[in-house]
Amino acid sequence: MKRNLLLWITMVVSFLAWAAAVGAQCPEEPNDHGICDTMYLEVYDCDRLFTGDSRQVRVPVRVTNDIPDTVTDSIAGMVIPLCFTSSNPGAQCFLDPMNNFTGLWHCSHEICIFRHLPSIDDPQERNWMMDLWEKLLGLEWDTRILSLSEGNNFWLALVPTGTQDQRFCGGSGVLVATMTFTVDDTMTICLDSCFWPPAGRLAFSRSDAVTYVPRSNLPYCFSMSYPDTGDCNADCVVDIGDLVYLINYLFRDGPTPNPLQTGDVNCDGIVDLGDAVFLIGYLYKGANAPGCP
Ligand SMILES: [Ca+2]
Ligand SMILES: [Ca+2]
Ligand SMILES: [Ca+2]
Missing domain, CATH: 2.60.40.680 (Immunoglobulin-like)
Known part of the structure; x- marks a missing residue:
């Protein structure tokens, strides 16, 4: 009788421990x-x-x-x-x-x-x-x-x-x-x-x-932080959208790259046609990525 009771208690305690472990997956x-x-x-x-x-x-x-x-x-x-x-x-x-x-x-x-x-x-x-x-x-x-x-x-x-x-x-x-x-x-x-x-x-x-x-x-x-060099339209990627943005700025009175230095893709201190050419080289001819030291 005593042995059965002990077995029963052991089973109940084991079940409660198992239930607690299943219910509480967030230990802290x-x-x-x-x-x-x-x-x-x-x-x-x-x-x-x-x-x-x-x-x-x-x-x-x-x-x-x-x-x-x-x-x-x-x-x-x-x-x-x-x-x-x-x-x-x-x-x-x-x-x-x-x-x-x-x-x-x-x-x-x-x-x-x-x-x-x-x-x-x-x-x-x-x-x-x-x-x-x-x-x-x-x-x-x-x-x-x-x-x-x-x-x-x-x-x-x-x-x-x-x-x-x-x-x-x-x-x-x-x-x-x-x-x-x-x-x-x-x-x-x-x-x-x-x-x-x-x-x-x-x-x-x-x-x-x-x-x-x-x-x-x-x-x-x-x-x-500032956008990466070349990300002229500040959308977190350097792609054809930036080339279009830069060309619009240079030749069609489009908005200025903001900040302006994102448009200085070849890092020579000015924003001009050379930067658009550099960007084309990177995007389509496997040339170096923009990025000033
Ligand atoms: Ca929860
Ligand atoms: Ca961009
Ligand atoms: Ca430049």
């Missing part, structure tokens, strides 16, 4: 069931090219969430506190309220953090918050708190408090928000998670009110 966060939920930042390569006197660079905030249990594992709230540093403190780099509205009625413009985001890969990447708004069903997470008032700190809190608000059921790399920095020189910008008063931290909340810390790709750094 037991409250995050299934695979590790993730928040990550990502700047498109071409978006970080500095091509003007003053410009905006967009930093999409993405969330990956799985839902092994649709009741407990849908996300009922997100708190995203970030701070940033710049390698060029003498130059402007900030998140201005004018380009980071949370009001969804502004989101058809480039000034909203919840907007569809045109990119090279996808002419109009869908924003999850904006999609909810466009359904006109009130499913837009009524509580949206954005603070930009703490200098180099930024925090965003999202909670579905409206009667029709639905939970974030997730997907892979879903676009949730887009921070827009105003930058006026080349520099490296680094973002990291940080505390905000009184004691907030990067956290997601499950539908059963249990909070957990998602994985993230923080700290995340990117460089604002």
